[in-house]
Amino acid sequence: MFSRLKDKVGQVQLPGDEFSWEAEDTIPLTDPVRPERVVCGPGLRRSGDRLLVCKSGVLRHKQPNVFWIDSQQRRYVPAKGETVIGIVTAKSGDIFKVDVGGSEAASLSYLAFEGATKRNRPNVQVGDLVFAQFIVANKDMEPELTCIDSSGRANGMGVFGAGGLVFTVSLGLVRRLLSPLSEIRSDLDQLFPCELVVGMNGRLWVRSPSIQQTLIVANLLQSCDSMTAPQRRELFRRVQQGAL
Amino acid sequence: MTQSSCDALHFFRGGGMMEVCGSSTVSLREFGCEQSLLSRPDGSASFTQGDTSVLAGVYGPAEVKVSKEIYDRATLEVLVQPKVGLPSVRERLQEQCVRETCEASLLLSLHPRSSLTLILQVLHDDGSLLSCFLNAACMALMDAGLPMSCLFCAVTCAIDTDGQITTDPTAAQEKESRALMTFAIDSTERKVLMSSTKGSFSVSELQQCIAVSQKASEKIFQFYRDSVRRRYSKIL
Numbered sequence: 001m002f003s004r005l006k007d008k009v010g011q012v013q014l015p016g017d018e019f020s021w022e023a024e025d026t027i028p029l030t031d032p033v034r035p036e037r038v039v040c041g042p043g044l045r046r047s048g049d050r051l052l053v054c055k056s057g058v059l060r061h062k063q064p065n066v067f068w069i070d071s072q073q074r075r076y077v078p079a080k081g082e083t084v085i086g087i088v089t090a091k092s093g094d095i096f097k098v099d100v101g102g103s104e105a106a107s108l109s110y111l112a113f114e115g116a117t118k119r120n121r122p123n124v125q126v127g128d129l130v131f132a133q134f135i136v137a138n139k140d141m142e143p144e145l146t147c148i149d150s151s152g153r154a155n156g157m158g159v160f161g162a163g164g165l166v167f168t169v170s171l172g173l174v175r176r177l178l179s180p181l182s183e184i185r186s187d188l189d190q191l192f193p194c195e196l197v198v199g200m201n202g203r204l205w206v207r208s209p210s211i212q213q214t215l216i217v218a219n220l221l222q223s224c225d226s227m228t229a230p231q232r233r234e235l236f237r238r239v240q241q242g243a244l
Numbered sequence: 245m246t247q248s249s250c251d252a253l254h255f256f257r258g259g260g261m262m263e264v265c266g267s268s269t270v271s272l273r274e275f276g277c278e279q280s281l282l283s284r285p286d287g288s289a290s291f292t293q294g295d296t297s298v299l300a301g302v303y304g305p306a307e308v309k310v311s312k313e314i315y316d317r318a319t320l321e322v323l324v325q326p327k328v329g330l331p332s333v334r335e336r337l338q339e340q341c342v343r344e345t346c347e348a349s350l351l352l353s354l355h356p357r358s359s360l361t362l363i364l365q366v367l368h369d370d371g372s373l374l375s376c377f378l379n380a381a382c383m384a385l386m387d388a389g390l391p392m393s394c395l396f397c398a399v400t401c402a403i404d405t406d407g408q409i410t411t412d413p414t415a416a417q418e419k420e421s422r423a424l425m426t427f428a429i430d431s432t433e434r435k436v437l438m439s440s441t442k443g444s445f446s447v448s449e450l451q452q453c454i455a456v457s458q459k460a461s462e463k464i465f466q467f468y469r470d471s472v473r474r475r476y477s478k479i480l
Contacts, residue, residue: 012473015349015386016394016431045351045391054351054391056472058479072476073389075286075305077355103305103358139356172479228478 002036002065005051009061013043013069019051041068072172072225076101076201078137083157085166085199086145088128096124098132098145101168101201106143108132113147114154122159129160129205131197164195164207167218171202173225184224187236188217270460272399272412275379277471279387285363287388291380293412295370298377300384304360317352318360324377325365342377345398345428345438349382351391360390371415372400374426374440379464386472395431397464398438399457400424403445409453411460425453429461431468 004019040046043055044067053059057071076084078100086098089105096108108130113122124130136144147157177184177198188196194208194217204221208214220239224232273294282288285301292298305318312319322343324335331339346362362384364377378398385392402413402421410417418424423443430437436454445453 012469012476014395014431014469014472015392018432043391052393054393055389056386057389058476070479071389072280072479073286073387075388077305103307103355139354176479226478 002038005038005059005067006061008059009067011059012057013053013059014056015054017053020049037065039066041066043069043071070172070175072170074168074170074202076171078102078106078134078143079200080134080137082137082200083131083133084145084201085197085203085205086130086132086201088124088126088130091124091126096130098130100143100145100199101203102143104142106132106134106145108145108147112145113158114152124159129166131157131160131199131205133157160197160205164205165214165218166203166205167222168202169204169222170225171200173221174198174200174202174204177204177221183229184221184232187233188220191217191220191236191240270411270456270463272460272463273414275464275467277379277383277467279383279471279475285384285388287384287386287390289380289383289387290367291376291383293372293376293379294414295368296372296376297367298373298380299365299367300377300380301363301365302360302384302388302390303363304388304390305355305358306361308357308359312359313357316356318350318355318358320347320350320352320360320362322346322362322364322381325363327366327369338374338377341374341426341428341438341440342381345378345396346381346385348437349392349394349396349430350385351393354391369415371413371418372426374398375400375412378426378428378438383468383471386468393432395465395468396428396437397431397461397468398426398428399460399464400426401453401456403443403449403453407449409449409456411456423449425450427454427457429458431461431465434458434461 043053043057045052045054053069055069055071057069060070061067084100086100088096089099090097094110097105098108100106110116110121116122130147132145132147134143135146149155176182192208192213194206197205206214206217208217276292277289279289281290282301285303287302288300290299308319320343322339324331324339326335362381364380375398382396399411400413402410402417403423404421423445425441427436428438
């Protein structure tokens, strides 16, 4: 199974494709027999001793044994531990309702901010943007957000300041931006100084010194979705030369 | 909607494909597809079979109305928009055929208490409309990244007065036909997920049509694979 999965890494898989577990013909007598363990990520599903693909996309692999399907979808499905950009839609008692683009609004407690106590309430208004992390996210429960880490520090999360622009891109592009050694990010670095906040729910927040530059960055990132790497480099080069 | 008898299907799967009468290759009209062509929906696709063309859009998993909420799975709603006028009884029947096929292939229990909406807009009808709906629906669901246990495709067969079977008939061929059948076939076991029939035919003709559809489905599934591969070529 392991070798079969590895053969298919980087190839496009469709729902219904399967990898079946086959007992090895010979058991080596000299080496200790170790069971193969495979960790399945999004898009892969275990059914008995078979591994089924349930989303279309490219099979990816991470050492030593993690496999997942990388797909280009637009709708966000909350997952525990992911950081997202949300919009506060309602204030009710001691929780805020936050729209994160999922099927249900997430809840955010007023105590889940750095330095917040029962007396000292955080200043959050309806319509504010928050950068928060999921602490509860599963298909059966209401998703729950927090703006502090386990040691009680904000760690970059919280309510956004004034200025900046939020826009939406595909979830695939977000993952490409967040990957270490991301090419898009390094291309963007060379253009102009800007602040970029990436939410795993497909929302990006950009702030640069001028509104014009903010809009250029936003348009560039939105168009990255449908471009190959050489096309993107060519476009960034032309922007850098001031052609656009 | 009739579910075909299982023993007939086992007969074909056990003894290999039945020999298709007439030519050895099944002829389908030119088909084409484009994925994620609309910006607003979560998934979209257009599917063209000859001159028949359908545009599909999928929204979801999204918030669901309390009255339509199902506690252990997602609610799937299919809307068929005709080229002109308002949807009527014929469209409702097509909606039901598409919905039940999609429900069979989607893993709806992975998104409980949410809604999926599939909108199918007829762009042009030149025969085999139901199969074009189903093919467009499958591509759009795949584009939206919804979890599916298998893919499906649909093939329409027309039997004319001489007993000749035509796959993927045009509107003119449909009008001349004695019987018209549409089968939805799944990609893993090539079994019939849905069948919709009109007119009179014998049992052996039905079985022949299923065999022809199964053969034609290979081509469509290969086309699905090529078209998804082309779509992901930019990030490979």
